[in-house]
Amino acid sequence: xxxxxxxxxxxxxxxxxxxxxxxxxxxxxxxxxxxxxxxxxxxxxxxxxxxxxxxxxxxxxxxxxxxxxxxxxxxxxxxxxxxxxxxxxxxxxxxxxxxxxxxxxxxxxxxxxxxxxxxxxxxxxxxxxxxxxxxxxxxxxxxxxxxxxxxxxxxxxxxxxxxxxxxxxxxxxxxxxxxxxxxxxxxxxxxxxxxxxxxxxxxxxxx
DNA sequence: CCCTGATTCGC
DNA sequence: GCGAATCAGG
Numbered sequence: 001x002x003x004x005x006x007x008x009x010x011x012x013x014x015x016x017x018x019x020x021x022x023x024x025x026x027x028x029x030x031x032x033x034x035x036x037x038x039x040x041x042x043x044x045x046x047x048x049x050x051x052x053x054x055x056x057x058x059x060x061x062x063x064x065x066x067x068x069x070x071x072x073x074x075x076x077x078x079x080x081x082x083x084x085x086x087x088x089x090x091x092x093x094x095x096x097x098x099x100x101x102x103x104x105x106x107x108x109x110x111x112x113x114x115x116x117x118x119x120x121x122x123x124x125x126x127x128x129x130x131x132x133x134x135x136x137x138x139x140x141x142x143x144x145x146x147x148x149x150x151x152x153x154x155x156x157x158x159x160x161x162x163x164x165x166x167x168x169x170x171x172x173x174x175x176x177x178x179x180x181x182x183x184x185x186x187x188x189x190x191x192x193x194x195x196x197x198x199x200x201x202x203x204x205x206x207x
Numbered sequence: 208c209c210c211t212g213a214t215t216c217g218c
Numbered sequence: 219g220c221g222a223a224t225c226a227g228g
Contacts, residue, residue, distance in 0.1 A: 002220095003219085003220085020210080020211065020212085021211075021212065022210075022211080031221085032221070032222075033210095033211090033212090034221055034222060034223080035220070035221050035222085036221095037211095037212060037213070037214095037221090038213095038214095038219090038220065038221050038222090039219090039220080039221090040212090041212095041213075041214085042219070042220080046212085046213080158208080158209065159209095160208085160209095161208095209228100210227105210228085211226100211227075211228075212225105212226090212227090213224100213225080213226080213227105214223100214224080214225075214226100215222105215223085215224080215225090216221100216222100216223095216224105217220105217221100217222095217223105218219105218220085218221095
Protein backbone atom coordinates (compact mmCIF):
# COMPACT_ATOMS: atom_id res chain seq x y z
CA UNK A 1 0.00 0.00 0.00
CA UNK A 2 1.25 3.45 -0.76
CA UNK A 3 0.12 6.91 0.11
CA UNK A 4 -2.14 7.73 -2.78
CA UNK A 5 -3.91 11.04 -2.81
CA UNK A 6 -7.13 9.50 -1.64
CA UNK A 7 -5.47 7.76 1.22
CA UNK A 8 -3.68 10.90 2.28
CA UNK A 9 -6.94 12.77 2.10
CA UNK A 10 -8.68 10.29 4.31
CA UNK A 11 -5.75 10.41 6.65
CA UNK A 12 -5.88 14.19 6.87
CA UNK A 13 -9.60 14.14 7.35
CA UNK A 14 -9.63 11.55 10.08
CA UNK A 15 -6.63 13.01 11.84
CA UNK A 16 -8.21 16.43 11.93
CA UNK A 17 -11.35 14.85 13.26
CA UNK A 18 -9.37 13.59 16.17
CA UNK A 19 -9.32 9.96 15.21
CA UNK A 20 -6.44 8.03 16.68
CA UNK A 21 -3.62 6.77 14.53
CA UNK A 22 -4.66 3.19 15.03
CA UNK A 23 -8.22 3.91 14.06
CA UNK A 24 -7.03 5.62 10.92
CA UNK A 25 -4.74 2.74 10.15
CA UNK A 26 -7.60 0.32 10.53
CA UNK A 27 -9.76 2.37 8.23
CA UNK A 28 -7.10 2.68 5.58
CA UNK A 29 -6.02 -0.88 5.85
CA UNK A 30 -2.66 -2.14 4.78
CA UNK A 31 -0.82 0.14 7.15
CA UNK A 32 0.03 0.17 10.81
CA UNK A 33 -0.58 2.98 13.20
CA UNK A 34 3.13 3.65 13.09
CA UNK A 35 2.93 4.25 9.39
CA UNK A 36 0.08 6.65 9.98
CA UNK A 37 1.93 8.52 12.67
CA UNK A 38 5.01 8.69 10.55
CA UNK A 39 3.01 10.10 7.65
CA UNK A 40 1.27 12.56 9.88
CA UNK A 41 4.61 13.94 10.96
CA UNK A 42 6.00 14.09 7.48
CA UNK A 43 2.93 15.96 6.41
CA UNK A 44 3.59 18.28 9.26
CA UNK A 45 0.20 18.05 10.86
CA UNK A 46 1.36 16.87 14.20
CA UNK A 47 -0.45 19.73 15.79
CA UNK A 48 -3.87 18.32 15.51
CA UNK A 49 -5.09 21.61 13.95
CA UNK A 50 -6.75 20.33 10.88
CA UNK A 51 -10.32 21.46 11.39
CA UNK A 52 -11.56 24.67 12.84
CA UNK A 53 -11.84 23.04 16.16
CA UNK A 54 -14.62 25.44 17.04
CA UNK A 55 -13.73 24.80 20.64
CA UNK A 56 -16.28 22.16 21.11
CA UNK A 57 -14.50 19.80 23.49
CA UNK A 58 -14.29 17.30 20.67
CA UNK A 59 -16.06 14.48 22.46
CA UNK A 60 -13.34 11.93 22.02
CA UNK A 61 -14.70 10.37 18.89
CA UNK A 62 -15.75 7.01 20.03
CA UNK A 63 -15.61 4.97 16.92
CA UNK A 64 -19.16 3.76 17.04
CA UNK A 65 -22.11 5.30 18.80
CA UNK A 66 -21.83 2.89 21.61
CA UNK A 67 -25.43 2.32 22.49
CA UNK A 68 -25.49 2.94 26.14
CA UNK A 69 -26.95 -0.07 27.72
CA UNK A 70 -30.65 0.05 27.33
CA UNK A 71 -32.55 0.20 30.51
CA UNK A 72 -31.82 -3.28 31.68
CA UNK A 73 -34.77 -5.51 32.10
CA UNK A 74 -36.24 -5.27 35.51
CA UNK A 75 -34.38 -7.38 37.99
CA UNK A 76 -35.93 -10.71 37.35
CA UNK A 77 -38.01 -12.13 40.09
CA UNK A 78 -36.35 -9.93 42.59
CA UNK A 79 -39.40 -8.69 44.47
CA UNK A 80 -40.70 -12.16 44.89
CA UNK A 81 -37.68 -13.20 46.86
CA UNK A 82 -37.86 -10.32 49.26
CA UNK A 83 -40.71 -11.51 51.43
CA UNK A 84 -38.84 -14.62 52.40
CA UNK A 85 -38.43 -14.44 56.09
CA UNK A 86 -34.98 -15.84 56.47
CA UNK A 87 -32.34 -13.31 55.69
CA UNK A 88 -31.85 -14.02 52.04
CA UNK A 89 -28.54 -12.29 51.78
CA UNK A 90 -28.96 -11.42 48.11
CA UNK A 91 -25.51 -12.57 47.24
CA UNK A 92 -24.58 -8.98 46.66
CA UNK A 93 -23.91 -7.62 50.16
CA UNK A 94 -20.30 -8.62 50.36
CA UNK A 95 -18.12 -8.75 53.37
CA UNK A 96 -19.67 -10.56 56.19
CA UNK A 97 -22.38 -8.32 57.36
CA UNK A 98 -22.55 -9.56 60.97
CA UNK A 99 -26.22 -8.97 61.22
CA UNK A 100 -25.88 -5.26 61.72
CA UNK A 101 -29.00 -4.50 63.64
CA UNK A 102 -31.75 -2.52 62.06
CA UNK A 103 -31.18 -3.38 58.47
CA UNK A 104 -32.97 -0.81 56.40
CA UNK A 105 -36.64 -1.38 57.07
CA UNK A 106 -37.59 -0.57 53.54
CA UNK A 107 -35.49 -3.25 52.05
CA UNK A 108 -38.08 -5.33 50.22
CA UNK A 109 -37.50 -3.37 47.08
CA UNK A 110 -35.72 -5.01 44.24
CA UNK A 111 -32.02 -5.11 44.86
CA UNK A 112 -30.01 -3.09 42.42
CA UNK A 113 -32.60 -0.66 41.14
CA UNK A 114 -30.08 0.63 38.69
CA UNK A 115 -30.38 3.84 36.82
CA UNK A 116 -28.99 3.01 33.44
CA UNK A 117 -25.80 2.29 31.67
CA UNK A 118 -24.48 0.08 34.36
CA UNK A 119 -23.57 -2.82 32.25
CA UNK A 120 -21.39 -2.18 29.25
CA UNK A 121 -23.34 -2.16 26.05
CA UNK A 122 -23.66 -5.40 24.29
CA UNK A 123 -23.39 -7.68 27.23
CA UNK A 124 -26.49 -9.32 28.53
CA UNK A 125 -27.57 -8.22 31.93
CA UNK A 126 -26.01 -10.56 34.39
CA UNK A 127 -28.83 -12.44 35.95
CA UNK A 128 -29.13 -12.07 39.63
CA UNK A 129 -30.41 -15.50 40.33
CA UNK A 130 -32.02 -16.19 43.59
CA UNK A 131 -29.76 -18.18 45.83
CA UNK A 132 -31.61 -21.40 45.47
CA UNK A 133 -30.85 -21.36 41.78
CA UNK A 134 -27.16 -21.59 42.38
CA UNK A 135 -25.46 -24.72 43.41
CA UNK A 136 -23.48 -24.49 46.63
CA UNK A 137 -20.26 -25.13 44.79
CA UNK A 138 -20.89 -22.42 42.25
CA UNK A 139 -21.98 -20.00 44.90
CA UNK A 140 -18.85 -20.71 46.86
CA UNK A 141 -16.51 -20.07 43.96
CA UNK A 142 -18.45 -16.96 43.07
CA UNK A 143 -17.94 -15.54 46.52
CA UNK A 144 -14.34 -16.53 46.48
CA UNK A 145 -13.95 -14.75 43.17
CA UNK A 146 -15.55 -11.67 44.65
CA UNK A 147 -12.80 -11.50 47.21
CA UNK A 148 -10.10 -11.75 44.59
CA UNK A 149 -11.95 -9.35 42.28
CA UNK A 150 -9.91 -6.54 40.84
CA UNK A 151 -12.64 -4.09 41.74
CA UNK A 152 -12.39 -2.16 38.53
CA UNK A 153 -14.52 0.65 37.20
CA UNK A 154 -16.71 0.73 34.16
CA UNK A 155 -14.04 2.53 32.24
CA UNK A 156 -11.50 -0.12 33.00
CA UNK A 157 -13.48 -2.96 31.53
CA UNK A 158 -11.89 -4.55 28.51
CA UNK A 159 -12.37 -7.49 26.24
CA UNK A 160 -10.68 -9.71 28.77
CA UNK A 161 -11.92 -8.54 32.11
CA UNK A 162 -14.85 -10.06 33.94
CA UNK A 163 -17.81 -7.72 33.65
CA UNK A 164 -19.75 -9.10 36.57
CA UNK A 165 -21.08 -6.18 38.58
CA UNK A 166 -20.54 -6.19 42.30
CA UNK A 167 -22.19 -3.95 44.82
CA UNK A 168 -25.00 -1.47 44.57
CA UNK A 169 -24.54 0.88 41.62
CA UNK A 170 -26.39 3.52 43.57
CA UNK A 171 -23.55 3.73 46.02
CA UNK A 172 -19.86 4.31 45.60
CA UNK A 173 -19.28 0.77 46.67
CA UNK A 174 -19.84 -0.50 43.18
CA UNK A 175 -17.38 -2.03 40.80
CA UNK A 176 -16.84 -4.83 38.38
CA UNK A 177 -15.18 -8.13 39.13
CA UNK A 178 -12.36 -7.53 36.68
CA UNK A 179 -10.72 -10.91 37.01
CA UNK A 180 -9.45 -12.46 33.82
CA UNK A 181 -12.47 -13.27 31.71
CA UNK A 182 -12.93 -16.61 30.10
CA UNK A 183 -11.77 -16.27 26.50
CA UNK A 184 -14.77 -15.28 24.48
CA UNK A 185 -16.96 -14.92 27.52
CA UNK A 186 -17.83 -11.75 29.36
CA UNK A 187 -17.09 -13.16 32.77
CA UNK A 188 -14.40 -14.92 34.71
CA UNK A 189 -14.66 -18.62 35.29
CA UNK A 190 -16.55 -18.33 38.53
CA UNK A 191 -19.07 -15.86 37.23
CA UNK A 192 -19.55 -17.72 34.00
CA UNK A 193 -20.77 -20.57 36.13
CA UNK A 194 -23.33 -18.38 37.79
CA UNK A 195 -24.40 -16.67 34.60
CA UNK A 196 -24.61 -19.59 32.28
CA UNK A 197 -26.28 -22.57 33.79
CA UNK A 198 -27.82 -25.52 32.04
CA UNK A 199 -31.53 -24.89 31.83
CA UNK A 200 -32.33 -28.22 33.35
CA UNK A 201 -30.19 -27.84 36.43
CA UNK A 202 -31.49 -24.34 36.91
CA UNK A 203 -35.09 -25.41 36.63
CA UNK A 204 -34.60 -28.24 39.03
CA UNK A 205 -33.25 -26.00 41.71
CA UNK A 206 -35.82 -23.28 41.35
CA UNK A 207 -38.61 -23.28 43.81
C1' DC B 208 -2.23 -4.96 30.19
C1' DC B 209 -4.32 -1.94 26.78
C1' DC B 210 -3.77 2.13 24.03
C1' DT B 211 -1.79 7.05 22.81
C1' DG B 212 1.46 9.87 20.03
C1' DA B 213 6.65 10.94 19.30
C1' DT B 214 11.17 9.73 17.68
C1' DT B 215 14.72 7.41 15.68
C1' DC B 216 17.04 5.39 11.93
C1' DG B 217 17.95 1.66 8.44
C1' DC B 218 16.10 0.95 4.04
C1' DG C 219 9.68 9.03 1.82
C1' DC C 220 8.62 5.09 4.53
C1' DG C 221 7.51 2.59 8.72
C1' DA C 222 9.22 -0.94 12.42
C1' DA C 223 11.14 -0.48 16.65
C1' DT C 224 11.29 1.89 20.50
C1' DC C 225 10.25 5.39 23.79
C1' DA C 226 7.27 8.00 27.06
C1' DG C 227 3.06 8.42 28.99
C1' DG C 228 -2.08 7.36 30.57
